[in-house]
Amino acid sequence: MKQTPTSIRLPFAVLIIFLGITFLSMSVKGQVLPLDPAVKVGHLPNGFTYYIRHNEEPKHRVYMYMVNKVGSVLEDEDQRGLAHFMEHMNFNGTVHFPHNELVDYLQKAGVRFGADINAYTSFDETVYELPLPSDKPDILREGMLIMHDWAQSATLDPTEIDKERGVVLEEKRLGKGAGERMQRVYWPVLLDNSRYAVRIPIGLDTVLDNFKRPTIARFYHDWYRPDLQALIIVGDINADSLEKVVKTMFSDLKNPVHERIRAKYTVALTGKNQFVAVTDKEMTSTTAEIIIKHPMLPLKTAVDYRKAIIQNLFNQMLAERYAELSRNVDPPFVGGGAGITGFMGGLDSYVASVNAKPGELEKGIKAVWRETERVKRFGFTATELERAKTAYLNGLDEQLQEKDKTSSESFVKEYQAYFLKDIAAPGIVAEAKLTRGDLPGITLSEVNNLAAEYITTTNRVVLIQAPDKDKNTLPNELIVNNWLRSVETENLSPYKDEVSKLPLLAVSPIPGKIIDEQQNKVLNITTITLNNGVKVILKPTDYKNDEIQFSAFAPGGTSLYSDADYQSAANAAGVIVSGGAGNFNTTELSKFLEEKQVGVAPYISDRYQGFSGSSTQKDLETAFQMIYAEFNEPRKDSVIFKGIIEKSKAALANRGNDPKNVFNDTVSAILSNYNVRRTGPTLEKLQEVNLDRAYTIYKERFSDASNFTFTFVGSIDTNVIKPLLEKYLGSLPSTNGHEVARDLGIHIPEGRIEKTIYKGSEPQSTVLLIFSGKFDYSAANSVKLDALKEALEIRLLQRLREDESGVYSPSVSEQTTKYPQQRYSFVIQFSCAPQNVDKLIASTLDEIAKLRNDGPLQENVDKWRTEGKNSLEPQLKTNGFWLGYINGQLQNNEDMEQVNHYNALLDDVTPASLKEMAGKYLTGDNYIRLVLLPETSLRRN
Template identity: 60%
Template sequence: MRKLILVLLNAVIVAITVKAQVLRIDPAVRRGTLPNGFTYYIRHNEEPKDRVVMYLVNKVGSVLEDNDQRGLAHFMEHMEFNGTANFPHNALIDYLQKAGVRFGADINAYTNFDETVYQLPLPSDKPGLVDTGLMIMRDWAQNAMLDSGEINKERGVVLEEKRLGKGAAERMQRLYWPVLLNNSRYAVRMPIGNDTVLNGFKRPVIASFYNDWYRPDLQALIVVGDVNVNTIEQDIKRMFAGLKKPSHEKARIKYQVPLDGKNRFVAVTDKEMTVAAADIIFKHPEQPLKTETDYRKYLIKNLYNQMLAKRIDQLSRQATPPFLQGGASIGGFIGGLSMFDVSVVAKPGELENGVKAVWREIERVKQFGFTQGELDRTKAAYLNNVESQWKEKAKTNSESFVREYQNYFLKDIAAPGIDKERELVKTFLPAIFLADVNALSAANITCHDRTILLLAPDKEKEVLPSEVVFTSWINTVQAEKLTPYQDDISNKLLLAQQPVLGKIVEEQKDSATGTYSYLLSNHVRVILKPTDFKNDEIIFTGIKPGGTSTATDAAYESAALSADLVNSSGAGNYNETELENYLADKQTNVIPFMQPESEGVNGNTTPKNLENALALTYAYITEPRKDKEIFDGIVTKSIAALANRSSDPNSLFSDSVRAILYNKNVRKAGPSLEKIKQLNLDTAITFYENRFRNVNGMTFVFVGAIDTTTIKPLLEKYLGGLPSHENIEDAKDLGIHIREGIVNKNVYKGTEPRSTVLLVYSGLMEYNPQNVVRLDALKETLEIRLLERLREEESGVYSPGVFVSSSKYPQGRYSFVVQFGCAPQNADKLIASVQDEIDKLKQSGPLPQNLEKWRAEDRNSRETALKTNGFWLRYLSGQVENKESISKLNDYTKIRDKISVADIQNAAMTYLSGLNYIRLVLLPESKLTSR
């Protein structure tokens, strides 16, 4: 009896301990459940200010569909935008656009196997709009009208969305998906659905799905933003308490992918597949993340993944890389499973070599484990990242909180908040040892529940290995006598030579933008924009005119590669691997760039690591490394990537578009063996050094948490010490632009009944702020109409896009592009509809309500953007590049608010005249043979 009591007592103690370890949800979020089962999460957050995001999350996805409903979970998502009790037909989109919310970009939704999620970001400072947002959520929860006419109109839209996904990847997935998913229900419930069902279902079938599954016990509303939590909670209780469960409630089965202990092998080929690839997937039961113990395991897994990724990435830096891409990681899968996935994209004819190379590193880790240095660096970087998130906790974007609460509701993943996570990381990280991390290899590389998946072009079908042969490759590597990994650590200083100190010779402050400008003694200009948008972020760019325009045609390919080559080779005393290790705990990234008309560097760092970032900037500019092994590796992989490129319809169309738009100019052509043969290491490095040998005319822009006092000596040391002389070499006008005149061209490639349409208008323009804003207004108002007509009225496309770009140098020019995918037989009709809408714009301008929609959308997005570091960096560097005053920020708002219907009509007549018009259409090969 005493023994039994002790056993029971121990069981109680264990239960209490486990319960105490359960990670409670972040106390900053208000969570509740109504009597009908409806759940809500509300959090006040002011990033961004005066904005709120609402998500309706449903534990409802395609896995719940009956056989006659396949695709209707996703179709139901579409129908929520096509008529609800309070917003019949398309009134919802119209209302939200007028409120400044963009369809697709802001208001959106997605459907997966197990969930359907609707998102709605709104201004929270406009009276009544938040209440209307809750009404929309209430309508989505249970008030969809499912009008038969709207259903029939939406069939075409959904089928066009399905058409966009057709191709080699989709065809092959249909064949290997049942094998990979052990013939589970997930294998036959792809969210996009079945053509027969989508074309033929009647209203009662989708209504049955809606009534069965859109119910309060499977739903949650997440509201995060600049709102009053108490008020929102009362509104939710009032508005959502009336949601009803169905009278005959179906059980919400939690479907699983069963583990049966068997190993599987599947090889699939396709004529349009461009590479041979292999995945070795070990399936395991999904690990929970609910308790502190789970969190420790989660940390160990992340450390393991990061170290393993770096090991495999180093293989790609060899002179003859063994693969095009390689990777391995532990991660989530589907149907209650996680997986350890080892992947290889092989060079042509080298699948065996690629697989063995990656597996060799997997086996090396399994046999010898990671080094203490690898673990120490990875732990330090992890801790720094968490500390940075903690410092930014008051600046965290609302969307980040939404994702946490969504996972908490859907997947029961703990959401304790950054305060608790920081505490856990600081507690657990020091006590995670090599043995903890190294144990994951044996735990995940098992002899059962393994699937080997091979994907390849049709022409390689006969040489693909059998399961026996493939397994022998693995066994061969396991039998090799491997040696432990050698950690590549350097004790040298980053810089071979320290900079010669420069001086700030001129200072100015611009009160309109809150910026500080400095001129250094070497003619480098620096603009600082201190902000409080982030507590631990500084982003910057340094830019100088010139770029590849200064290279000869013969040297162009090498010049265009030069910055990427330098970035891949390291800087100063460190090669790329040594530099990566050096920067592991420094939260600093600097990347040199070489563009057609400019060169420079982009970077991001933290206030603590600013000097590291500036030192690295100095190293990339003055001490680039010349690494033949890296160069040879780039060339080898580039050649290998070309082998089957022409088999892919999208790649062929892209190359054809470039050739046609730029009249076969060598600098604009797609990749080719001839271009790769022009690459030369010495030419690339010499060009790079010449472009950065003189920084006269270079401007650096820094934005973020800047201390204007402490940064000055750093600017003088690292930027003031850059080499300079009096001459300034500007970019050259090579006369490269989209060709003039009218071109009508079809490109035939591919087997799927799918077309891509590209309509291009271009030409000279008088570049000024007024015309740039008019172009944007023209673009947006046309896109609104094309969405209404091509999608909603004609059901011919899924998502038409309109894109505009303009440039001041070397000439004032613009391009205006309309793009969409469609059925081949509908291409001409839809192009005619586009032209008709353009003609209407030229004849009478846009509808006034569409102009106001653009204005509201732009006002809404700009108000938010103005409070981000990214906006200010783009604005300031853009003004510098265009040689414009940085004090013109407020001009934009004045111009936008004065844009009239007549302005857009004139813009349409000017920019869409049709004098320079290129019509390009990708059609399937069957159309070519049927002509």
């Protein structure tokens, strides 16, 4: 982007000399921030824009995005929904990839449809996403051709249009429900009947069902044009050579001879206040939002950037205030908060929102508004601002530290916002320089002034959503306004920022000793044993410059407790950690951690107890202190506990209104053979959670460290971490109990089960088909089951979506376990029209029968194999993958070097071996069919 010229003119020369450097500094701050110099940006004569950047995270990968300043607001009345439909059609036939050849080609290249290759349409934009391997020149060339086709070469075959109607209508069906029905009512009010209120991207059934090719072709030729398009390419590529290709390939794109003006639509600020209350029988809670609209803050200059920092600090401190309020003994709401956020149509907004307890809307609204009023009246404190500044700078430092490890996709999103929304993208080095220059000088009064600027009495919308049964008790506009005014006249006191001066730990640990150390040079893993029996796995990596991820586990978990104790055991970690740790209660702990880049969370699952967390190198000792405190010095806070229970009760009150909740709870019950540990949440179960018992169980689970294994992956300095291991982990208590988890016998029941659940008013259905049973567990068989899953998903995508136009996105998942029993589950899921359920289930079972009788097509096995190899390569360069892999191998007693043989296992899979797997595991002997249908279907039956 061009820089705005400075305002220096000769008649003001004397004034300039007088003002000197101050004037020049102000002028520079008013300039548009230059784009990150690391990205190549160009504009072709036809108006087409490109951004190209070399980046090696991940290696051998490139991300290509075709970005269009084209969305549903540009539709004519007879085109409502066709901006989104056009997005679909670009996958259903282009000049070089007719019909479905595009998806087929990309699958063969190892790119997954829906997971890797994707697109979206919004009000003002349509974006196509394509990640590809960059070390295969032929695939890279084809990728550029795909981008070119997406820009202007869709064929819009009438046959493909008709086939895609059903798919788009099924996608629309997925969005139906209480939220969508209520939105139809409040959307015009919220958006002041602007263009956005009548151009929802999904469109109208009447258009989607009946439009002809010329109507969508008109939209395509009007708006898919080079002066509204940008190609963004970031990845492990040669940017110079690729720039030449872009200039050659995309210069032939044409703008229309009679070019329509691309209007910029906005939501008007009328100065009036509005109120809307809507109800629905499937709504599960009563919520209220107070939305105060303002012109959007631009983010183009250094001045804008400073304002954005102030806004972020404001939101950060306000969020902490509401978090503290939610921890009251009798919290005034299920959830609540406020802050400055984006809106749409050129607007920002201050939004105060509450999820109220049943029958307590007034209390909830007043509580949320009271904190807003407190901030407006008294502002924040100096100590709050200093903590927020430190946290902000720490986050920035972390980004700067990882600047050479930033993912390509992150850069793509940045340049996308630069092109579409004119949001500055100067790069992290420039941003760090701006922040370090601005942050120290930001004053408390500047942050506090935002409250007066944003919390105003005009352009305000009050939106209430509630269950139908509460319709007659909802307040009107006058009543809500009176509630707000009553808060504004209360005798409020300023917020007191109470910060503990104590150290985190109440007792200083007595260090233990490392007694054994083993090296696995193949995987660069060190296994350490401490004198109390704790085992530690260390895997130093350079995938991030300053990231350490860790976890811990020990056998036992909730399996060691009776059904009567289960609710207390299952909730023990969450309940106890919410009370704080060591010398700090939860509020003090939150303030202590706010300035640090560290997180530690204990857990108690079915078969294990342990920790998960992450840290930077600087805050690693704090992470160890947190582990020690949560292991040795947990806190029991009855006030926090009562608040959690009260909020949980309120959240359950109307849970059964939602058809999805009812269906999911039924599924969980059936698949666990109605075991009380797997059935849905209830008030009765909530009442079984006992604080004293939960505390005892927590202490029991973390009383013996001898059975714990800790794994640390990332930017580890072994010389630094070893003394910390001895001090904090070597000092943990040890009884050498060597507990093992119990087999509770909870698994999917055998035999054939069919159940239909009737719930909901929309004509939509959900189908689950489950195959399960005992499994001959091995790495090879697990890989084959994954291949079988992928082969079936490819076929269902082709048949149910493309051929029969009956679903939007069918999915297949599989899961295997080695302990406590070797078992598997194979789950097919899709949503569809109620009248198509039986037909689509029959088609699915027919495809499964083909797998059993004939095996999958070789080309589908090849697609799976290529995708598997492509996806593994970048995963191997992430700390998260290794942390999960190491823990999984340890818990399953599997060979740690198995990962090095993964590609060989993939190569061993053949259609014949998958036919054998299907014949063994998809017989239908253990088959469960679960269907959600609307209540109207029950009445018809």
